């Protein structure tokens with residue numbers, strides 16, 4: 001049996017009112033492949049990412065995550081598919097403020113029903129790997145931006161999803177912290193065999209990706 005691609009879309013289109021953001025988008029991501037999606041502010045990058053990650057429904061076209069066709073799943077099945085197949089990294093981290101660093105990383109494993117000893121071992125290994133073991137019991141408000149993003153990356157990869165979606169992962173970090181986070185994203189996706197689809201303004205960030213596209217006037221142009 002051939003293994004399903006982490007991500008595939010066909011003929012994807014989305015408009016808001018009279019404005020078409022993108023139309024006829026086709027894309028495939030191979031296992032472990034990293035792809036950068038560049039484009040001007042407001043060009044529709046985040047919306048495309050939301051359609052690809054099952055957060056928003058496209059107007060037309062289809063998306064497959066790990067071989068599952070999203071428009072054929074009901075709400076519960078879609079949520080389960082997303083929990084298993086993807087990890088997400090955001091510009092503003094989106095850590096839960098009432099949970100410690102290690103509890104934030106553990107949460108997706110809990111949602112997947114993993115037994116506690118297994119969860120704990122995985123979280124400890126990730127904290128170590130991310131160089132933040134000493135911050136395990138800190139709350140997000142006590143962490144720097146770079147630390148928060150490393151926690152968020154650990155949370156995204158914890159359940160070993162075939163693909164990570166990242167929307168401007170360095171957009172809220174200073175240059176030095178941004179470079180460190182990019183290096184970690186590159187290394188951890190290699191180590192954990194995850195593909196990456198990253199939305200970014202930054203050519204420097206896009207450099208960790210093997211493939212780069214610009215979203216221009218609603219279609220993808222190879223960069």
Ligand code: ADP
Nearest residue numbers: 016017021039040041042043044045046047048
């Ligand atoms: P980017 O991530 O490239 O900056 P976005 O995908 O966030 O662009 O947004 C593209 C355009 O779509 C923007 O003009 C934005 O205002 C508009 N838009 C985004 N989400 C919505 C929505 N839910 N309803 C209406 N318009 C939206």
Ligand code: MG
Nearest residue numbers: 045046047167
């Ligand atoms: Mg955006």
